[in-house]
Amino acid sequence: MKQLSVPSPHPAPPTPAVPGTSPSGALTSAVIPGRRVHLQPWNPLLGFVATWHLDEDGLPHGFCTVTYSSTDRFEGSFIHGEKNGRGKFFFFDGSTLEGYYVDDALQGQGIYTYEDGGVLQGIYVDGELNGPAQEYDSDSRLIFKGQYKDNIRHGVCWIYYPDGGSLVGEVNEEGEMTGEKIAYVYPDGTTALYGKFMDGEMIEGKLATLLSIEEGRPHFELVPGSSVYHFDKSTSSCISTTALLPDPYESERVYVAESLISSAGEGLFSKVAMEPNTVTSFYNGVRITHQEVDNRDWALNGNTLSLDEDTVIDVPEPYNRVSKYCASLGHKANHSFTPNCIYDTFVHPRFGPIKCIRTLRAVEAHEELTVAYGYDHSPRGKNGLEAPEWYQLELKAFQASQQK
The missing domain is CATH 2.20.110.10 (Histone H3 K4-specific methyltransferase SET7/9 N-terminal domain)
Incomplete structure (x- = not known):
């Protein structure tokens, strides 16, 4: 994991x-x-x-x-x-x-x-x-x-998330982000999902472009022919009700292809050049417990990622194949001890609290995106590291190369 x-x-x-x-x-x-x-x-x-x-x-x-x-x-x-x-x-x-x-x-x-x-x-x-x-x-x-107004949020308000995303619209009488003209704006400050929200939760949103902001009031333009998106937080058994609907922000930035890393299978690549600290991709999956992960074989944990102390995100078979699941692609990023990206938390309008992949440095178009999987390197009992065999072999090779 x-x-x-x-x-x-x-x-x-x-x-x-x-x-x-x-x-x-x-x-x-x-x-x-x-x-x-x-x-x-x-x-x-x-x-x-x-x-x-x-x-x-x-x-x-x-x-x-x-x-x-x-x-x-x-x-x-x-x-x-x-x-x-x-x-x-x-x-x-x-x-x-x-x-x-x-x-x-x-x-x-x-x-x-x-x-x-x-x-x-x-x-x-x-x-x-x-x-x-x-x-x-x-x-x-x-x-x-x-x-x-009278101690209650009023008019057009912006809510900013630490990950760079934001929520904007005219709040209702209770100061809630509820209405037909609310928008979630992705971290690029341009790509948006605009439509009906209920207390900040997306009920029905369509792809839009944020054209301008005048005195705090945003102006959006809907993208013709947009798909409809809604809040669709995964459960322990359902990864998504629209598993083959790609994320519009992610689709403009990454794609999946054969990895350049030997025996790694598929990998995640940048579509465009990106600056450091750019959110590139999202890591959604079914939500399971740490105990469930710890009690099963490593072979079943190839796409598990710790979300918090209670929850692990997993992309199991058959959803690890893009023909079955492509709503998010972050699980396709392979491991490196010298990564160009990191995992970070993200509050997504569709998936809810998940992880994202964020660049550590500038990346070129068509560069493979990698992350450090972060397995614990402390020996655990007679069996050694708490990590799969392939990781242990790569770690030994990396440590040997650093000593030369």
């Missing part, structure tokens, strides 16, 4: 909670998801801390640090009990919210940082997200760009 495993993509963060006030405007509580916590005065026995300057009415005035009963903390400026000026909430789960407060409400640019390091930057009006916003994952990659 090809062992390489990559963490799952970071999901888009939810709408952040917005701290609130009492009807009188006095700082008495903060609204946190699913609960209400109350401000406590200084009480050393209970451990609640409220550090501030008080006005003549006993209300916080000036720069204050307030710790709530939930251990949430606010640091910022107050004017007679109301938050006014820059301030920052530190929530018990590690997340924070900072910005500029006017009359106890967050106004203008606000920054919500999630406990995992993800960030939402948006415009707040009277304490609610209203206006343009961007969201980033913990690696500072953009994962959302669009508008919010």
Whole structure:
């Protein structure tokens, strides 16, 4: 089994909670998801801390640090009990919210940082997200760009996946990617599947070309005579309901032919020259468990690839023949100890979470694409490596060549 495993993509963060006030405007509580916590005065026995300057009415005035009963903390400026000026909430789960407060409400640019390091930057009006916003994952990659209205995504929005793909369209009243004019855009930024989506899931999409983007709004042109694609995640017994329908992005970039590697059978080749870090092909297959793979002979594991700690993707007989299955071709890439590609995670609009093949360096047209299968080289018991015999022989030959 090809062992390489990559963490799952970071999901888009939810709408952040917005701290609130009492009807009188006095700082008495903060609204946190699913609960209400109350401000406590200084009480050393209970451990609640409220550090501030008080006005003549006993209300916080000036720069204050307030710790709530939930251990949430606010640091910022107050004017007679109301938050006014820059301030920052530190929530018990590690997340924070900072910005500029006017009359106890967050106004203008606000920054919500999630406990995992993800960030939402948006415009707040009277304490609610209203206006343009961007969201980033913990690696500072953009994962959302669009508008919010009353704390809900609104209008034309873009969702970006770490693999380079994106989802774009006008969201519904619940802020979901649901409608007849939603599109998935492949990593090339041009090839798209356009049509009906339900909460981000493709119901019926046709091949289209992204012609332009004006003020965040995309313009697509449908390709005449396009096939119809739909979300078709594999199971343990069904690889695809449309096994002979090629992927349009992949079809423009790779083809299958006799491998240049001795005794390797078929291989995967580039149709066109490609730059480094280009997604070239997709690795879909039936989804089985690691235990099932471990309990069977190596001869049955020639096209297995670890997706995550629970799932293995497999392309078994007869689907390893392109006459029976050509919806994805990534399983045709052969092994090399000096590969020009790697396996990477991918969220595909048709196949769901799978692996893809991504170039490590620039490749020429008609160059064979190879990957390192990543078998564990640590000896395991008296039988040696956990790898098929052909791999062990190639490893010995490669190690010998490196010592010359």
